[in-house]
Structure formats: structure tokens, C-alpha cells
Amino acid sequence: MSLTSLPKAELHLHIEGTMEPELVFELAARNHVTLPFADVEDLRDRYVFADLQSFLNLYYAAMDVLRTADDFTDLARAYLDRAYDQGVRHVEMFFDPQPHMDRGVPIEAVIDGLRAALDEVEQADRMSGGLILCFLRDRGPDEATAVLAVASSRLGSLLGVGLDSAEVGYPPGAFRDAYAQARDLGLHTVAHAGEEGPPAYVWEALDVLGVERIDHGIRSMEDPELVARLRRDRIPLTVCPLSNVRLGAVERLDLHPLARMLDEGLMVTVNSDDPAYFGGYVSDNYEACARELDLDHNQLSLLAQNSVNASFAPAERKATLLAEIDAWAEPAAAQPQRPAGAAPALRLLLIGPPGSGKGTQGKRLAERYSVEHIAAGDLLRHEVEAQSDIGRRASDAMKRGELVPDDLVFELVMPKVIAAGKANGYVLDGFPRSVSQAEEGRPIAEENGVAVTMAVRLDAIPDELMPRLLARAQSEGRIDDTPDVIRARLEVFNEEVEPLLDFYRARGLLVTIDASGSPDDVWAQLQAAVESS
Numbered sequence: 001m002s003l004t005s006l007p008k009a010e011l012h013l014h015i016e017g018t019m020e021p022e023l024v025f026e027l028a029a030r031n032h033v034t035l036p037f038a039d040v041e042d043l044r045d046r047y048v049f050a051d052l053q054s055f056l057n058l059y060y061a062a063m064d065v066l067r068t069a070d071d072f073t074d075l076a077r078a079y080l081d082r083a084y085d086q087g088v089r090h091v092e093m094f095f096d097p098q099p100h101m102d103r104g105v106p107i108e109a110v111i112d113g114l115r116a117a118l119d120e121v122e123q124a125d126r127m128s129g130g131l132i133l134c135f136l137r138d139r140g141p142d143e144a145t146a147v148l149a150v151a152s153s154r155l156g157s158l159l160g161v162g163l164d165s166a167e168v169g170y171p172p173g174a175f176r177d178a179y180a181q182a183r184d185l186g187l188h189t190v191a192h193a194g195e196e197g198p199p200a201y202v203w204e205a206l207d208v209l210g211v212e213r214i215d216h217g218i219r220s221m222e223d224p225e226l227v228a229r230l231r232r233d234r235i236p237l238t239v240c241p242l243s244n245v246r247l248g249a250v251e252r253l254d255l256h257p258l259a260r261m262l263d264e265g266l267m268v269t270v271n272s273d274d275p276a277y278f279g280g281y282v283s284d285n286y287e288a289c290a291r292e293l294d295l296d297h298n299q300l301s302l303l304a305q306n307s308v309n310a311s312f313a314p315a316e317r318k319a320t321l322l323a324e325i326d327a328w329a330e331p332a333a334a335q336p337q338r339p340a341g342a343a344p345a346l347r348l349l350l351i352g353p354p355g356s357g358k359g360t361q362g363k364r365l366a367e368r369y370s371v372e373h374i375a376a377g378d379l380l381r382h383e384v385e386a387q388s389d390i391g392r393r394a395s396d397a398m399k400r401g402e403l404v405p406d407d408l409v410f411e412l413v414m415p416k417v418i419a420a421g422k423a424n425g426y427v428l429d430g431f432p433r434s435v436s437q438a439e440e441g442r443p444i445a446e447e448n449g450v451a452v453t454m455a456v457r458l459d460a461i462p463d464e465l466m467p468r469l470l471a472r473a474q475s476e477g478r479i480d481d482t483p484d485v486i487r488a489r490l491e492v493f494n495e496e497v498e499p500l501l502d503f504y505r506a507r508g509l510l511v512t513i514d515a516s517g518s519p520d521d522v523w524a525q526l527q528a529a530v531e532s533s
């Protein structure tokens with residue numbers, strides 16, 4: 001079973017542990033570092049470990065190739081690409097500044113480099129994420145407070161602090177001061193505990209360090225009182241099943257405590273830890289557990305929900321991701337059956353920039369297929385003119401120079417979509433205009449059997465639209481609409497519409513039509529697309 005389509009958050013991921021052998025050699029060449037490995041294959045062959053320490057030895061040897069901010073950006077970018085393909089939509093990434101600082105790499109280069117890659121995916125609306133600075137527990141508490149002091153120059157780029165590396169013999173309580181200081185700085189706190197170390201370390205992480213999450217924590221299962229505490233306080237545990245097997249913390253995956261932890265009502269999540277070294281990225285972990293531990297559909301979606309709820313993402317982001325998980329968990333409701341021989345209803349959404357001819361084409365489609373043309377902009381204008389309750393609220397927002405609120409548009413348009421959908425069908429224009437509207441509306445439409453069956457994007461580059469928009473501005477006397485103003489407006493449109501296109505693309509409903517030609521040319525393509533659907 002592939003679980004890459006299940007949206008999820010990854011909360012236990014060491015970015016240095018995502019370095020595939022190919023990248024190690026690429027960066028070594030770039031930075032003129034001589035590696036103690038013959039080639040990529042030799043390095044890959046060494047990815048077999050007896051325990052945590054034997055892994056750490058190789059891990060630190062390989063990260064020697066990371067020298068500049070760009071190296072860190074490349075590293076994170078490679079991980080984020082893979083993670084996105086694995087269904088990760090939010091990531092809280094660990095990094096270990098100390099070994100980099102040992103090599104003379106400034107902590108700012110590490111943080112800025114990693115953050116740059118996260119910024120890229122956030123700006124592209126692919127994923128959200130943050131950085132968690134980890135202290136190496138075997139290097140002691142004094143270094144930890146010193147690292148934190150240096151890192152405070154980049155406080156705004158950090159989400160929290162964590163504690164990792166060799167566990168046994170280094171109880172977490174020693175790091176009390178560093179954790180208190182981190183909390184004072186407004187940082188979240190997590191710590192590795194109970195991977196190889198005893199349940200007492202988990203108690204200490206909770207009671208002495210006051211952490212919000214426990215990383216690993218599988219040995220908590222040996223202590224029923226601790227299990228009760230974790231359950232009562234809903235403390236998330238970021239479990240890494242393939243890593244546990246690879247490092248010998250658990251003998252075989254079918255013996256892994258994950259399923260029992262779920263049965264105990266613990267807030268467990270599944271993560272990849274150091275995926276380049278441990279035989280799988282996060283979805284591979286989900287899939288292996290589903291297979292070896294017999295997890296069912298509900299347990300898998302619960303794991304994904306836990307990952308989002310246990311994250312430090314803002315509430316709004318969590319809501320978006322939880323809705324995506326719901327959509328995965330409950331496949332689209334069956335569409336109502338039409339009588340045999342009846343033409344299939346047209347329920348089409350048109351998406352296109354100003355000047356793409358959306359209004360004209362929408363009207364033509366509605367006439368040709370005898371369905372209703374629902375143009376959100378026209379409906380709003382009508383309500384404003386009629387000074388209805390919705391109209392007054394809309395014009396209040398516009399007077400304040402704001403966009404008409406999403407919920408208002410929703411309230412206005414959604415009933416019309418349902419009514420038209422239940423009659424012959426509709427062509428929608430200007431609604432949904434955002435992913436949140438689409439996410440809110442789609443389940444309701446599906447329940448009523450009237451969901452959009454086809455989203456058509458009228459695509460044209462600004463240069464092709466410019467002459468039309470300039471002519472329109474002139475004929476309407478809008479002298480402020482200079483080419484620069486129009487171009488900026490088109491760029492904003494393109495940026496804002498991309499997530500909405502993704503929403504329909506992900507559901508296999510998106511069709512793109514070249515809208516740079518004449519209206520008749522566009523119409524011909526539209527008709528062909530509708531007829532062949």
C-alpha cells in the first residue's frame with residue numbers, strides 16, 4: 001500500500017541524516033574534502049550499524065563535507081523534495097550545530113542555509129516548516145548553553161531546541177539550565193529520551209526539562225506509570241520505527257511497540273529520523289508499519305492527525321492539514337447515478353487571470369450546455385447594489401480597502417452552487433477563490449452530490465494578456481492601469497491561484513487550456529475538453 005498520498009507532518013528528522021551518499025560525494029568535490037570512503041557504493045555499503053554509536057561515527061564523518069550556507073541549502077532542498085513526494089506537508093527539522101561549529105562553520109551559515117530551503121517550499125505553498133536546534137548530549141550542558149547564546153542571533157529562524165546523539169549515560173536532567181533559557185527565549189522544547197535509555201530519562205525530560213514532546217520514547221512502555229502520565233498529558237512521542245530496527249533498539253519491525261502505544265491511547269507519530277541511513281523516508285516508515293504491524297486505515301489516518309496535532313504549526317495551518325487528512329480518510333462520496341441516456345451534468349470551475357476571457361467563455365458554456373453561470377463577482381455586485389445584508393457587509397469591507405471576506409462570499413455563492421448542481425449543473429467563475437474556500441466547500445458539495453467535476457485553467461502569460469488589458473483600461477478610462485500596474489496584478493493572481501490549482505490537480509480534475517488565442521480558438525478547446533470528459 002502506498003501512503004505517499006496521506007498528508008502528514010514530520011517531527012523527528014535530523015537534516016544531517018538525510019545526506020544520501022551521492023550528495024556526500026558531490027559536496028566533497030565542491031569543497032575539496034578528501035573522504036575516507038572509496039566511492040558512493042563503498043559509503044552505501046557502510047550504512048549497516050550495530051548500534052547508535054556505530055551509526056554516529058559514520059554520521060559525523062559524512063557531515064564533514066558541509067561547509068557553506070549553500071551546502072546546507074542543497075542538503076535541505078534535497079530532503080524537502082523527497083519529503084514532499086512522501087506526503088510531508090509540514091516538517092520540524094533537527095540540526096546539530098556543534099559538529100559544524102567544530103569545523104569552523106559559523107552557526108549563522110547553518111541556520112540561514114537551512115532556513116533558505118524552508119523558505120522556498122513555504123513560498124511555493126508546498127510545505128511549511130521550522131528548525132529545531134539540537135544540543136549534543138555527550139558534549140555536556142556547558143556547551144549547550146554556549147551554543148544557545150551564539151544561536152540567539154538567529155532566534156527568529158528557530159522554532160525550538162532539542163537534545164540528541166548518544167543517549168545512554170547522559171541523563172537529560174543535566175541540561176536543565178539550557179532548557180530554561182531556551183524557554184525564556186520563547187523557543188519550544190523537545191528531547192530524545194527512551195530510545196536506548198531507560199524510562200527514567202523520559203521522566204527527567206518531562207519533569208526536569210519540561211519538554212513538550214519526547215523524541216522516540218519507545219522504552220516508556222516498560223513503565224506503566226509513565227504510560228499513564230504520557231496519556232494523561234497528551235505528550236506526543238515522535239517514534240521512528242525503521243530507525244529503531246536498524247539501530248537494534250527493536251529486534252524486528254513486527255515486534256515494534258508502535259501498535260501497542262496506539263492501543264494505549266498515546267499520542268504517537270511516525271517519523272524517519274535519519275532516512276538516508278535507516279532505509280526509508282517517512283512514508284516508507286508508515287508503509288512498513290502498516291504491513292508488519294497490521295495497521296488499518298483508521299490507525300494510519302490517526303498517526304497522520306497526531307503528527308499535525310503534535311506539531312508546533314499555527315492553528316490555521318493545522319486546520320488546513322487536518323482537512324487534507326480527512327479528505328484522504330474519506331474518499332469522495334459516491335456521485336448520484338443519473339438515468340441511463342441522460343447527458344452527464346456539467347459542473348465546471350473556470351480559473352483564469354483578468355483578460356483571459358473567463359466571463360465570456362463562462363457565459364458561452366452555460367448557454368451551450370443549459371447550465372447556470374455562477375459568477376461570484378457579479379453576484380456580489382448585485383448584492384451591494386440591492387443593499388442586502390450580505391451586500392452591506394461586503395461594501396463595508398471594500399470601503400476599508402479589504403477583500404470581501406471569504407466566509408461572506410461562501411455564504412453567498414455556496415447555496416447557489418448546490419441549487420444549480422441539483423438542477424442541471426453550473427459553470428463557476430470566481431469561486432472558490434482560495435484553497436480554504438475549496439476545502440470548506442468541497443465536502444458540502446460532495447454530500448449534496450454537486451461537487452465540481454472539472455476545473456479548467458485558462459492559461460496565458462502576462463505578455464499575451466497585456467494588449468487586451470491595456471485596451472480595456474483605456475476604454476473604461478482607467479488611466480492608473482499602466483503596464484507595470486497590470487503586470488504586478490497578474491503576478492499576484494498567478495501566485496495566489498497556484499495552491500488552488502494544486503488542490504484540483506491533486507484530485508485529477510484540472511485541465512489547462514491555452515487562452516492566448518482568439519475567443520473562438522479558446523472556445524473550441526473548451527468545448528473539446530468538456531466533450532471528452
Ligand SMILES: [Zn+2]
Nearest residue numbers: 014164192273
Ligand atoms: Zn533522532
